[in-house]
Amino acid sequence: MPVQTRAMSAEAAPPPKPVVILDRPQLAENIGAVARAMANFGLSELRLVSPRDGWPQDRAWASASGADWPLRDAKVFETVGDAVADLQLVYACTARPRETHLPVLTSREGAGGLRVAGAEGLRCAWLFGAERAGLETMDIALCHAIVTIPIDPKFHSLNLAQAVVVNAYEWWTSAPDLVPARLTGEAAIADGAMMMGVYEHLEGELDHAGFFFPPEKKPSMQRNLRVALGRARFTEQEARTFRGVITALVRGRGRTFARLGGDPPS
Amino acid sequence: MPVQTRAMSAEAAPPPKPVVILDRPQLAENIGAVARAMANFGLSELRLVSPRDGWPQDRAWASASGADWPLRDAKVFETVGDAVADLQLVYACTARPRETHLPVLTSREGAGGLRVAGAEGLRCAWLFGAERAGLETMDIALCHAIVTIPIDPKFHSLNLAQAVVVNAYEWWTSAPDLVPARLTGEAAIADGAMMMGVYEHLEGELDHAGFFFPPEKKPSMQRNLRVALGRARFTEQEARTFRGVITALVRGRGRTFARLGGDPPS
Numbered sequence: 001m002p003v004q005t006r007a008m009s010a011e012a013a014p015p016p017k018p019v020v021i022l023d024r025p026q027l028a029e030n031i032g033a034v035a036r037a038m039a040n041f042g043l044s045e046l047r048l049v050s051p052r053d054g055w056p057q058d059r060a061w062a063s064a065s066g067a068d069w070p071l072r073d074a075k076v077f078e079t080v081g082d083a084v085a086d087l088q089l090v091y092a093c094t095a096r097p098r099e100t101h102l103p104v105l106t107s108r109e110g111a112g113g114l115r116v117a118g119a120e121g122l123r124c125a126w127l128f129g130a131e132r133a134g135l136e137t138m139d140i141a142l143c144h145a146i147v148t149i150p151i152d153p154k155f156h157s158l159n160l161a162q163a164v165v166v167n168a169y170e171w172w173t174s175a176p177d178l179v180p181a182r183l184t185g186e187a188a189i190a191d192g193a194m195m196m197g198v199y200e201h202l203e204g205e206l207d208h209a210g211f212f213f214p215p216e217k218k219p220s221m222q223r224n225l226r227v228a229l230g231r232a233r234f235t236e237q238e239a240r241t242f243r244g245v246i247t248a249l250v251r252g253r254g255r256t257f258a259r260l261g262g263d264p265p266s
Numbered sequence: 267m268p269v270q271t272r273a274m275s276a277e278a279a280p281p282p283k284p285v286v287i288l289d290r291p292q293l294a295e296n297i298g299a300v301a302r303a304m305a306n307f308g309l310s311e312l313r314l315v316s317p318r319d320g321w322p323q324d325r326a327w328a329s330a331s332g333a334d335w336p337l338r339d340a341k342v343f344e345t346v347g348d349a350v351a352d353l354q355l356v357y358a359c360t361a362r363p364r365e366t367h368l369p370v371l372t373s374r375e376g377a378g379g380l381r382v383a384g385a386e387g388l389r390c391a392w393l394f395g396a397e398r399a400g401l402e403t404m405d406i407a408l409c410h411a412i413v414t415i416p417i418d419p420k421f422h423s424l425n426l427a428q429a430v431v432v433n434a435y436e437w438w439t440s441a442p443d444l445v446p447a448r449l450t451g452e453a454a455i456a457d458g459a460m461m462m463g464v465y466e467h468l469e470g471e472l473d474h475a476g477f478f479f480p481p482e483k484k485p486s487m488q489r490n491l492r493v494a495l496g497r498a499r500f501t502e503q504e505a506r507t508f509r510g511v512i513t514a515l516v517r518g519r520g521r522t523f524a525r526l527g528g529d530p531p532s
Contacts (some may be wrong), residue, residue, distance in 0.1 A: 252475025
């Protein structure tokens with residue numbers, strides 16, 4: 001996917017709108033209700049990660065009340081990683097606090113963030129978990145912030161479409177004249193696929209180095225590293241540079257050993 | 267993480283909360299979904315004006331996901347006039363502009379109005395129309411303002427429970443003390459000295475590896491790396507972990523495996 005930068009928003013094309021990603025949705029009725037919610041608030045791009053009962057399903061259309069286009073154009077992915085591969089800013093919508101060190105935003109703050117990022121031409125999304133299971137921590141680690149709907153702690157059970165309603169409503173009503181706070185200037189922000197390349201490169205080398213020890217801690221160590229680096233929101237150039245850094249550090253010992261007249265470790 | 271409103275924690279008797287009135291609701295499932303929506307946002311008092319299929323109905327409980335108390339305590343009235351008889355401020359929720367000369371408020375403005383009125387001890391409500399028919403003009407005339415959810419004019423079809431979600435959410439979040447605790451605030455953020463330790467460690471190793479080439483570019487390469495990593499705002503723990511990553515990459519598998527007594531992988 002070509003990355004669109006700020007220059008695009010100066011032209012006739014409106015800024016891209018956030019994508020709604022549903023991770024492993026169970027009921028087709030809920031997918032339809034999500035499409036209906038989206039359409040009310042000007043959203044149209046829907047992505048489905050491994051819908052339980054396959055796709056497409058008639059019952060989704062029945063519950064969409066005429067909001068057919070998000071369903072018709074919905075794209076299906078196998079993993080969250082695939083679904084976010086071309087996106088540059090993804091907010092995980094989850095009620096439960098997690099141990100990940102991601103910023104926690106209210107729906108309103110999140111909507112404002114997506115509005116600003118969209119104005120900069122970034123491809124953005126909300127990621128919603130399955131009806132009961134919610135989101136896997138490893139998938140949250142691919143996101144850049146957590147969005148939590150303020151809710152009564154005594155009763156905590158919004159359904160999927162209702163959660164989409166709140167966030168989409170906040171996006172729709174977010175002030176269009178927000179001044180974009182640009183952290184990275186004109187540079188293109190690395191998308192999910194590029195960041196996955198960074199993570200896998202780093203983790204592969206760390207694996208070789210025996211870093212993930214004890215082995216049962218590997219998933220959480222991996223997750224924590226991804227979250228910490230993901231927060232930096234690397235530009236494409238920075239992501240390439242960072243891979244160069246990894247390579248340099250790994251090869252460095254070879255050069256150093258060679259310089260010292262020893263054998264490089266294999 | 268119990269969230270308490272200022273009023274709740276300061277006084278014994280909280281101000282009255284707005285009532286939700288459904289005028290001639292048709293589907294019991296929708297009544298249950300409304301109860302569920304209410305419970306998420308701290309509301310409990312439900313009134314039903316001439317529910318089409320009578321009351322109570324099991325299907326309402328089935329769709330309330332445990333939000334039983336608004337259903338159990340729901341009061342049934344014959345007319346809107348009866349339902350608002352003891353109330354002091356009622357907002358009519360309707361998408362369509364009407365010819366009545368009532369103020370038209372957004373959901374947010376309406377929620378703010380109800381919040382203020384409640385704090386003054388007024389008995390307040392939203393009045394929602396039937397699924398298809400909406401509200402009669404004569405019933406709107408019993409209200410004090412119209413509340414309209416800002417919606418995409420190109421697709422205008424929120425269901426009843428979704429409309430309750432938006433208004434109840436706005437009411438709940440209009441409380442002054444409801445900003446959720448920042449989870450990232452719990453962890454100490456690395457200070458400048460600690461980050462300088464990270465940078466110098468990394469740059470020292472990159473120097474050894476011949477990464478900064480040509481030499482005259484070193485200052486700008488160094489600066490770019492620092493900016494990219496600095497944006498992540500590492501916690502102290504993450505900064506320590508990242509230094510461990512650098513060390514692991516540099517030492518590589520040779521040392522680690524030697525320490526463990528195994529053969530290095532080729």
